């Protein structure tokens with residue numbers, strides 16, 4: 001046993017460690033083989049020291065110490081290599097050098113944005129927001145609104161019927177009848193919500209959104225209806241819009257009017273959006289028909305009222321320039337992300 005042997009061990013160690021590369025398991029094996037406390041090679045080489053003749057002890061001891069230091073330093077170095085290699089290494093499970101996964105932020109749907117704006121306009125005017133069921137009965141959706149079973153206007157609202165006689169409400173108007181049944185005037189409400197009709201094309205979706213309005217009190221006139229809707233439409237679109245009331249028909253109002261605004265794109269001069277008419281039809285309205293009051297138990301000699309209904313989706317399409325109504329409900333996040 002001699003200093004020669006120490007040289008051989010050093011070379012073998014360096015070779016083995018080199019072969020282990022950055023593999024932490026392999027490095028650990030090399031460490032145990034050479035520097036392991038119980039049966040490492042260095043341990044053996046240390047034991048040899050005692051048996052050496054005195055004249056050789058000094059040289060061997062010094063060389064052995066040298067070797068131990070070199071082994072320790074090389075192992076340290078190798079471990080560092082192994083640790084940093086593990087970082088980019090897929091097999092270690094977590095690769096902290098990869099860019100993090102961003103959590104995408106949600107965005108409010110354009111219809112929701114429009115609904116919130118409309119609600120805030122009416123809340124400022126002292127209205128409250130009411131809610132009603134989407135699965136309705138025939139009475140509230142039709143009959144109490146002066147649409148008896150054989151009424152031709154039922155055909156305009158191609159209805160989804162459910163088993164057991166209920167249906168998906170075709171408009172938000174049934175909430176008018178529900179509120180009047182349970183609440184005495186004065187009533188001043190708006191009702192946003194989903195409605196359903198069997199219809200699907202560029203401008204129709206089987207599910208869409210409306211906002212209903214209802215005011216009932218003593219002395220309510222068409223003048224109140226007109227002023228309210230003009231104020232509302234100017235607050236919603238712009239101070240510059242003109243508002244036009246056209247005589248119309250709804251079974252639940254008498255007289256009835258459809259309301260147009262001057263086109264918000266061409267300001268009335270005529271363009272593709274308004275079919276060159278300069279006007280955009282925006283809502284239906286009228287004075288509550290006394291027959292509706294009779295159905296829900298409101299004293300028509302004492303009270304009068306007005307009501308209106310408008311499509312939220314149509315307003316969102318106009319305000320945000322969305323060409324196809326069905327796009328809004330396709331669940332494509334590229335649409336909503338624009339409203340982040």
Ligand code: DAH
Pocket residue numbers: 170171172173212213250252253283284285286306307308309310
């Ligand atoms: N419910 C009607 C529809 O869906 C809209 C409407 C018109 C509501 C006139 C009203 C109203 O309250 O007075 O077409």
